[in-house]
Amino acid sequence: xxxxxxxxxxxxxxxxxxxxxxxxxxxxxxxxxxxxxxxxxxxxxxxxxxxxxxxxxxxxxxxxxxxxxxxxxxxxxxxxxxxxxxxxxxxxxxxxxxxxxxxxxxxxxxxxxxxxxxxxxxxxxxxxxxxxxxxxxxxxxxxxxxxxxxxxxxxxxxxxxxxxxxxxxxxxxxxxxxxxxxxxxxxxxxxxxxxxxxxxxxxxxxxxxxxxxxxxxxxxxxxxxxxxxxxxxxxxxxxxxxxxxxxxxxxxxxxxxxxxxxxxxx
Amino acid sequence: xxxxxxxxxxxxxxxxxxxxxxxxxxxxxxxxxxxxxxxxxxxxxxxxxxxxxxxxxxxxxxxxxxxxxxxxxxxxxxxxxxxxxxxxxxxxxxxxxxxxxxxxxxxxxxxxxxxxxxxxxxxxxxxxxxxxxxxxxxxxxxxxxxxxxxxxxxxxxxxxxxxxxxxxxxxxxxxxxxxxxxxxxxxxxxxxxxxxxxxxxxxxxxxxxxxxxxxxxxxxxxxxxxxxxxxxxxxxxxxxxxxxxxxxxxxxxxxxxxxxxxxxxxxxx
Numbered sequence: 001x002x003x004x005x006x007x008x009x010x011x012x013x014x015x016x017x018x019x020x021x022x023x024x025x026x027x028x029x030x031x032x033x034x035x036x037x038x039x040x041x042x043x044x045x046x047x048x049x050x051x052x053x054x055x056x057x058x059x060x061x062x063x064x065x066x067x068x069x070x071x072x073x074x075x076x077x078x079x080x081x082x083x084x085x086x087x088x089x090x091x092x093x094x095x096x097x098x099x100x101x102x103x104x105x106x107x108x109x110x111x112x113x114x115x116x117x118x119x120x121x122x123x124x125x126x127x128x129x130x131x132x133x134x135x136x137x138x139x140x141x142x143x144x145x146x147x148x149x150x151x152x153x154x155x156x157x158x159x160x161x162x163x164x165x166x167x168x169x170x171x172x173x174x175x176x177x178x179x180x181x182x183x184x185x186x187x188x189x190x191x192x193x194x195x196x197x198x199x200x201x202x203x204x205x206x207x208x209x210x211x212x213x214x215x216x217x218x219x220x221x222x223x224x225x226x227x228x229x230x231x232x233x234x235x236x237x238x239x240x241x242x243x244x245x246x247x248x249x250x251x252x253x254x255x256x257x258x259x260x261x262x263x264x265x266x
Numbered sequence: 267x268x269x270x271x272x273x274x275x276x277x278x279x280x281x282x283x284x285x286x287x288x289x290x291x292x293x294x295x296x297x298x299x300x301x302x303x304x305x306x307x308x309x310x311x312x313x314x315x316x317x318x319x320x321x322x323x324x325x326x327x328x329x330x331x332x333x334x335x336x337x338x339x340x341x342x343x344x345x346x347x348x349x350x351x352x353x354x355x356x357x358x359x360x361x362x363x364x365x366x367x368x369x370x371x372x373x374x375x376x377x378x379x380x381x382x383x384x385x386x387x388x389x390x391x392x393x394x395x396x397x398x399x400x401x402x403x404x405x406x407x408x409x410x411x412x413x414x415x416x417x418x419x420x421x422x423x424x425x426x427x428x429x430x431x432x433x434x435x436x437x438x439x440x441x442x443x444x445x446x447x448x449x450x451x452x453x454x455x456x457x458x459x460x461x462x463x464x465x466x467x468x469x470x471x472x473x474x475x476x477x478x479x480x481x482x483x484x485x486x487x488x489x490x491x492x493x494x495x496x497x498x499x500x501x502x503x504x505x506x507x508x509x510x511x512x513x514x515x516x517x518x519x520x521x522x523x524x525x526x527x528x529x530x531x532x533x534x535x
């Protein structure tokens with residue numbers, strides 16, 4: 001276990017209780033997130049990738065039980081009291097959601113949502129918080145931030161909304177950014193822009209990025225290391241090159257083989 | 267649609283203004299009996315546009331006074347019930363678990379208190395007063411709003427932006443009042459405007475039983491009750507306040523619908 005790990009997940013299990021017995025979303029998962037790296041998690045639907053992020057952020061539904069250990073800089077996050085968690089969330093751990101439309105409050109203007117993070121965590125006054133919000137909007141390449149800031153989420157395009165989400169995540173300069181399929185809800189061309197923005201942002205801020213997706217292409221572009229999940233277990237965790245060029249687990253090979261090839265035959 | 271809202275708002279405003287201004291300017295008042303003018307039918311020329319009641323008092327003035335009292339009770343009591351209902355319901359829904367159970371069982375207990383005896387006991391204890399009507403009606407009508415708001419809050423809580431707000435570090439009161447309550451606004455406003463006519467009817471009911479507004483002060487409820495008693499001989503005594511009540515209730519309903527549309531930011535402007 002590396003001493004440089006920001007986030008250490010050990011023996012994590014997440015179990016959902018339902019009326020028809022229980023479902024194990026994650027079983028005995030071990031994972032380290034190193035400072036400044038981009039760790040990609042890939043897996044099919046239902047493999048437990050999203051449950052992993054929810055467990056880290058303490059957002060699991062009340063019907064779910066997490067066991068094991070998730071340590072952030074030595075602080076145990078599992079069963080951390082809400083009050084303590086609220087100080088971490090948004091400030092040191094940030095999250096980017098899959099669908100930015102449903103993840104933004106429809107009744108709040110963009111600038112109000114952005115500045116909320118600054119007001120809660122940085123204890124900024126309103127004006128200062130809004131100034132920072134505008135700066136961040138510019139830094140995630142939103143044109144005319146002054147005008148956009150006064151609009152409501154439904155008035156922005158999908159890509160624009162995801163930029164707002166990213167700006168929100170960056171507001172308090174977090175050490176870890178979790179991204180749950182940040183490009184799935186977007187058009188292909190916008191996906192590419194958002195990916196390059198995520199890369200830019202990570203390099204600039206030095207934050208670690210835990211990126212969950214079912215798109216191997218996304219990971220090939222962004223990730224330093226890639227983990228493959230299936231049925232709640234982490235099957236393989238390797239550097240990006242190693243995983244793509246010499247996968248060890250049969251499932252990883254299947255996954256790679258299933259990728260559509262767009263190369264022109266030589 | 268928007269035009270309809272303005273018309274409804276205009277009619278309500280006009281009614282409210284008339285009920286304030288006309289009685290003040292008229293030479294008639296709502297309480298002095300004129301025994302030589304008993305139960306006159308409506309007429310353009312007789313000086314009493316809507317006629318007079320069995321005590322010879324001008325019906326127009328009494329209807330306008332009734333509007334004033336009914337609107338006052340309705341608005342104050344509705345405001346109180348919305349305030350209490352939203353805070354209670356949103357808090358219960360947001361906290362969930364044991365707190366939710368306890369808070370909603372308290373609502374159930376209030377529900378099972380029989381309203382009429384409750385108000386009668388209150389009037390016996392504290393005497394007749396307008397304030398009592400505010401408190402009594404407000405205390406009962408917040409229950410529905412609390413239930414509705416709690417249900418809405420439960421469903422809102424599962425929306426992703428609430429998770430997102432939690433991820434942004436919002437918790438407790440900020441979560442409730444900044445993220446949940448604004449999203450309840452549509453429901454609350456519609457329900458509040460539906461509460462206003464209900465409260466007007468509540469008040470009429472209480473006045474009919476004699477525990478509401480006390481004579482000679484009139485509300486639309488007491489006027490309706492008086493009119494109903496004499497409706498075969500003098501139908502105008504019933505018709506005038508009934509029409510007034512219908513117009514008010516209709517306008518409040520229309521206003522509620524329109525406001526919901528206007529306040530929805532997703533609606534194209």
